[in-house]
Amino acid sequence: MADGPAAQPAFSLAIDAMGGDSAPEVVLDGLELAAERHPNARFLLVGDESRVGAGLARRRRAARICSVRHAPEAIPGDMKPTVALRIRGSSLRIAIDAVASGEASGIVSAGNTGALMALSKIVLKTLPEVDRPALAAIGPSARGDVVMLDLGANVQCDARNLVEFAVMGDAFARAVLGLTAPSIGLLNVGSEELKGDDRVRAAAETLRDSHLGPNFRGFIEGHDITAGTVDVVVTDGFTGNVALKTGEGALKLMRDLLRQVFTSSVPARLGYLLARPALDRLREWMDPRRYNGAILIGLRGVVVKSHGGTDAVGFAHAVDVAMDMVTHGFNAKIRDGMARIAAAAPSTAPPVPAP
């Protein structure tokens, strides 16, 4: 089949077959699952041709929708992004190149996060309307799934960046969660208007006056994330990264303690067996694999990072997220939102700090 550049991308996604703790096996198993859900997609699978080709030969469904492209090298998980940038023959680089050339609409990789972010920014470049890309992900809350960004792409942000994140988070929630009017909250240390620093107050003011105003719920606090107070949680990359990992850590602590509880005595074991169907539903609902796939948004192309240690089910979820974004014209939504924020004029200029 043709895999040269084309007006309509030949491939839905380019897949870094060599990224992740158990690549390429887990990637291939994940694609076998993804092939069931996206039978009409076409994936460009980039990696060591002999290993990937042999693996694909054993997976009939994945083989039907995947083409293999050879990459002589792979980027280790612990390589510094600055070093990774120089390796032109890596599976990651060749996959990103396929997005840059228009062959594929997006890329999914379970490999080195820093390398993926750095290479995507440099090779794909940001959308013309966007100042800085952001890392977003979906997580569970008491009232359904919640989008949070930035999760670490930008450790220092100004008010303008926060406003951009809100526009991108809005587009993301529409495309991936299928919401028509996602509510948006700005993470702060209190919900009163005077709380926080100049940066969050200036961003809140811009958002209130923007086309997102009707859906902007103002400031929210840390506990609002899992309470599901809003659909989109906007924050700087430092706070977002810490909040995400703190929340995950708290849930892990609770899971570990529950495991201890249910193995602590014979009656407790029996109790576990009786409650097991309900506990299994809870576990399934909270399953981190269901939330696998962080998205670097604001670039010319869809870029999804799968967790490096996930299994086939998790990798397939990351592919789902990327496919949702490709299918729903995600970047068109962002560009539209950015144009509307820009049209609302002076408020997009870097806001003057409050006195």
Added chain:
Amino acid sequence: MADGPAAQPAFSLAIDAMGGDSAPEVVLDGLELAAERHPNARFLLVGDESRVGAGLARRRRAARICSVRHAPEAIPGDMKPTVALRIRGSSLRIAIDAVASGEASGIVSAGNTGALMALSKIVLKTLPEVDRPALAAIGPSARGDVVMLDLGANVQCDARNLVEFAVMGDAFARAVLGLTAPSIGLLNVGSEELKGDDRVRAAAETLRDSHLGPNFRGFIEGHDITAGTVDVVVTDGFTGNVALKTGEGALKLMRDLLRQVFTSSVPARLGYLLARPALDRLREWMDPRRYNGAILIGLRGVVVKSHGGTDAVGFAHAVDVAMDMVTHGFNAKIRDGMARIAAAAPSTAPPVPAP
């Protein structure tokens, strides 16, 4: 009994009897419990004389260790700190005045947080060695209790503030957790030395070279808080406040979901009954009341904020924390630590941002 100023404070603690959602009843019930644990303490109970006096008459143990001082006014929970500052006859103000005059070593209030922080800072003032006080609290982890600060007293911090928080957190962990060499971590978006912003990198460098160096574990991430990787988690007030509330929110989500699980079917209910003794131990261990009492440290006097909605058990815990700090010469430890950081010289000057 004498309650005028004295070289040795007449009272261990001044208690704001009118602060909190169910004051003064919950405060009095909490003191009834505290009286059992601290039979030799003396508390100055400040509030509406007739209500507090009548309540005290019904609580024999508390009555034995408390003296009442009348305050004609009380500060509502939603009053702005700037307004609260002007009310000289409030129970909060009169209690803080008792600490300022040397009558009491510290204060505990379940009332308006902003008012407590503002009044304490203005009336008590910071220790001469401390630039800015910080809000600290203790939380659960997989490896024992963890101290975290700042939790919101300073939404904008520089490297020097972070170093101060480390010194104060160290003293706090020694006094309240009874550790002889608490390990310290600086919250960041990754554990590698180059991660984060200039601020955290400069603070890490100062700490590495200080007397705390041997116990400084460098950068930690959000999930390290509940993993118990370190005893003292240091961060700025914005990040700390969001992290604390995010972790609490995640635990609450899990608790709510478990409640649903165990009421979802007859076998699940039966399973709950069988596992109940073990689940109750877990609940007790995670009980937020056990962690009640946030401490504003760095002031001339011990200042503890109890949660406004806690019950008698929670209030008694806040009193325990304050008593630990008073008993263990907490402020002497801070002053000693600050002196040693200052002696380590140029590193305490506000660090120059890295190039």
